Amino acid sequence: MNTRLLSIIRKEFIQIFRDPRTLAMILVIPVMQLFLLGYSATNDVRNIPLAVLDRSHSPESRALLDAYRAADYFRIAFSVDSESEIEDLISRGEARAAVIIPPDYAQRLADGNAQIAFILDGSDPTSASTALSAAQLISQTHATDILAEKFSRSGTNLRVRPPVEARTTVWYNPDMVSAHFMIPGVIGMILYAIAAILTASSVVRERERGTIEQLIVTPIRPWELIVGKLMPYVILGFFNTIEALAVGHWWFGMPIRGDLGLILILSIVFLITGLGIGLLASTIANTQQEAMLTVWMTLLPSIFLSGFFFPLEAMPKFLQWVSYFMPLRYYLVIMRSLLLKGVGLEMIQFDVIAMTLFAVGIMTAAALRFRKRLD
Amino acid sequence: MPQPLAHAQDLYKHFGSTQAVNGVSLSVSPGEIYGLVGSDGAGKTTTMRLLVGALKPDRGSIEVCGFDVLKQTEQARATIGYLSQRFSMYEDLTVLENIRFFAEARGLSATEWLPRSLEILEFVGLEKFKDRRAGHLSGGMKQKLGLASALVTRPRLLLLDEPTTGVDPVTRQDFWQLVIKLVSRTAEADAPNYQAPITNPRESVSVIISTPYMDEASRCHRVGFMKNGQIIAEDTPSNLRSMLNGRILELRGSPLNTLRHIAHNDEDVEDVQAFGDRLHARVRVGRAKTALKRLALTIKQSGGRVDEIRAVPPALEDVFIALSDSKAPELLRSQISSQETT
Numbered sequence: 001m002n003t004r005l006l007s008i009i010r011k012e013f014i015q016i017f018r019d020p021r022t023l024a025m026i027l028v029i030p031v032m033q034l035f036l037l038g039y040s041a042t043n044d045v046r047n048i049p050l051a052v053l054d055r056s057h058s059p060e061s062r063a064l065l066d067a068y069r070a071a072d073y074f075r076i077a078f079s080v081d082s083e084s085e086i087e088d089l090i091s092r093g094e095a096r097a098a099v100i101i102p103p104d105y106a107q108r109l110a111d112g113n114a115q116i117a118f119i120l121d122g123s124d125p126t127s128a129s130t131a132l133s134a135a136q137l138i139s140q141t142h143a144t145d146i147l148a149e150k151f152s153r154s155g156t157n158l159r160v161r162p163p164v165e166a167r168t169t170v171w172y173n174p175d176m177v178s179a180h181f182m183i184p185g186v187i188g189m190i191l192y193a194i195a196a197i198l199t200a201s202s203v204v205r206e207r208e209r210g211t212i213e214q215l216i217v218t219p220i221r222p223w224e225l226i227v228g229k230l231m232p233y234v235i236l237g238f239f240n241t242i243e244a245l246a247v248g249h250w251w252f253g254m255p256i257r258g259d260l261g262l263i264l265i266l267s268i269v270f271l272i273t274g275l276g277i278g279l280l281a282s283t284i285a286n287t288q289q290e291a292m293l294t295v296w297m298t299l300l301p302s303i304f305l306s307g308f309f310f311p312l313e314a315m316p317k318f319l320q321w322v323s324y325f326m327p328l329r330y331y332l333v334i335m336r337s338l339l340l341k342g343v344g345l346e347m348i349q350f351d352v353i354a355m356t357l358f359a360v361g362i363m364t365a366a367a368l369r370f371r372k373r374l375d
Numbered sequence: 376m377p378q379p380l381a382h383a384q385d386l387y388k389h390f391g392s393t394q395a396v397n398g399v400s401l402s403v404s405p406g407e408i409y410g411l412v413g414s415d416g417a418g419k420t421t422t423m424r425l426l427v428g429a430l431k432p433d434r435g436s437i438e439v440c441g442f443d444v445l446k447q448t449e450q451a452r453a454t455i456g457y458l459s460q461r462f463s464m465y466e467d468l469t470v471l472e473n474i475r476f477f478a479e480a481r482g483l484s485a486t487e488w489l490p491r492s493l494e495i496l497e498f499v500g501l502e503k504f505k506d507r508r509a510g511h512l513s514g515g516m517k518q519k520l521g522l523a524s525a526l527v528t529r530p531r532l533l534l535l536d537e538p539t540t541g542v543d544p545v546t547r548q549d550f551w552q553l554v555i556k557l558v559s560r561t562a563e564a565d566a567p568n569y570q571a572p573i574t575n576p577r578e579s580v581s582v583i584i585s586t587p588y589m590d591e592a593s594r595c596h597r598v599g600f601m602k603n604g605q606i607i608a609e610d611t612p613s614n615l616r617s618m619l620n621g622r623i624l625e626l627r628g629s630p631l632n633t634l635r636h637i638a639h640n641d642e643d644v645e646d647v648q649a650f651g652d653r654l655h656a657r658v659r660v661g662r663a664k665t666a667l668k669r670l671a672l673t674i675k676q677s678g679g680r681v682d683e684i685r686a687v688p689p690a691l692e693d694v695f696i697a698l699s700d701s702k703a704p705e706l707l708r709s710q711i712s713s714q715e716t717t
Binding site (some may be wrong): 004006007008010011014015018019088209210211212213214215216217218219275 | 427428429448449450453457459461462463464465467468472475476477480481482483484485524547569575
């Protein structure tokens with residue numbers, strides 16, 4: 001093999017292993033991110049703190065509260081005596097929702113027109129909407145139970161049932177665990193960020209420290225420099241992917257239903273996009289900080305407009321259109337399809353082709369610019 | 376003059392609106408040490424970078440060892456060793472790892488690099504430090520590492536860009552001994568006690584070195600003086616000095632400020648420079664005797680004391696100060712005519 005190429009790769013590896021910051025970035029940060037986002041970036045709302053104002057103090061009202069207690073969406077955190085206390089708790093954020101049971105609850109329940117008040121803190125729409133549907137569900141179920149009991153007590157053997165019922169089946173992620181949905185995104189983000197940041201700073205560092213001057217006057221050809229610089233990060237990125245998949249699978253229980261070989265190959269294609277972005281950033285930036293900022297500036301829109309956190313379908317048309325320019329978008333579709341659905345290549349053709357085109361395009365542009373900057 | 380080892384013709388290079396190199400031509404013979412001197416911003420570093428092909432000239436041609444630096448860049452670079460002004464080895468690599476990287480990057484094979492690296496490290500005196508990180512070397516050792524790395528592929532032309540700037544005097548001396556050894560070794564190649572060759576014994580090494588120090592300039596075989604991107608004078612140090620023969624007066628006495636003031640206002644004195652407790656006054660051509668007498672008299676009349684006043688052989692520094700002075704056109708004229716006669 002080419003001696004010059006090998007000597008660059010060897011040099012890069014020595015530098016990577018001698019720099020504690022780089023090493024930490026490669027070894028620790030991916031796992032940390034995975035745990036951090038695997039647990040925090042979740043839409044599964046549980047244990048919403050609930051304040052209760054029970055003015056009825058009847059067996060009926062206690063039965064209702066038991067129903068709330070039974071569902072793990074809510075945690076009855078406060079039992080209060082006045083509405084002003086509720087207002088206080090919610091505005092301080094100690095309670096996110098409140099239930100007010102009126103004094104005549106038991107009486108009106110017997111008459112068949114009981115009402116309770118449900119107050120919700122809407123400042124966080126995600127948890128509010130979950131809380132709302134949970135509260136509705138709990139009340140409805142409770143009402144049905146009361147009705148059924150009434151009938152059975154009156155001797156009528158009638159089974160109460162709503163006239164229409166939707167029987168839902170959730171495919172691919174039946175328990176709707178957010179982590180399973182998030183981890184493919186986290187892998188994509190890690191690959192992208194680490195590849196881009198490390199590549200950019202390894203090139204910019206040569207310029208910052210003046211070593212580029214000696215490098216230029218060697219007979220090393222530009223393509224050898226590019227390949228030699230990127231190769232170590234391809235190898236490390238490959239291990240990062242495996243590391244992240246392993247943690248996702250064995251720790252978070254994320255399924256790997258598709259072809260593992262295909263997953264790894266397509267991850268490398270995506271990695272090349274990240275390396276290209278890094279190389280491109282290195283031709284713009286003069287210092288490592290500038291390089292880091294440049295990469296971050298591309299990373300943020302990638303995260304928000306790729307369907308990582310927010311569903312693409314909910315975005316305005318214009319942003320949906322912009323999202324087609326985010327390579328991470330395609331990688332997310334590919335990874336979610338392969339990991340969770342276990343589909344074959346033919347189902348994700350469009351995304352594979354688009355992602356590959358981006359990888360080739362960005363890398364070519366970066367290599368051309370890099371070459372020009374050397375002269 | 377033998378066939379030049381390196382030859383540059385009419386080099387031009389601009390950065391934005393600055394014309395950094397403005398028509399430089401220079402030739403270096405085999406075995407020659409050529410010094411490029413001039414103030415900061417005169418264009419020395421840019422010229423060096425053009426010679427090694429790190430920058431592309433706007434115009435002009437460069438040939439090294441018969442290779443066109445612009446067209447046969449790779450072959451030409453293989454014959455050039457370049458030590459840049461700024462330390463440009465990897466600080467996180469050890470001395471040996473650095474040498475290995477640059478040796479292999481410049482084409483030494485996996486079997487060649489180690490013996491060659493050890494040999495070159497011994498030559499520059501870094502063999503004991505081969506496993507030390509480059510970042511932990513002293514300034515002088517860093518420069519030696521740079522030199523070793525430039526020499527590892529046995530270049531024919533060595534380009535040293537201000538290698539001794541910011542280095543202590545002892546190390547500077549050391550460094551120069553290495554450069555002189557390098558050039559003279561080739562001359563000793565036929566001697567019976569000739570030892571392991573640092574460079575290829577049958578091929579002479581040439582050195583182009585840029586320096587702001589005049590004592591270093593006088594060690595060169597030939598010196599080119601750069602100003603505003605041009606080489607405005609070029610000759611051997613002794614010929615350059617002789618340009619000011621009989622025109623430098625040295626004054627010692629007190630108070631020095633009065634002496635300086637009087638000399639400065641004398642009609643025949645072009646320039647006055649302080650050298651410690653002495654003054655050097657440059658006088659017009661043929662006016663040394665008149666000026667000497669008049670200065671001595673004027674100083675006494677104004678209450679000063681003259682310990683010594685005499686005509687001295689010019690130092691290289693005097694010449695460079697005169698050349699830097701744009702009000703010395705006659706000096707340049709005499710320079711041009713002296714070049715025509717040689």
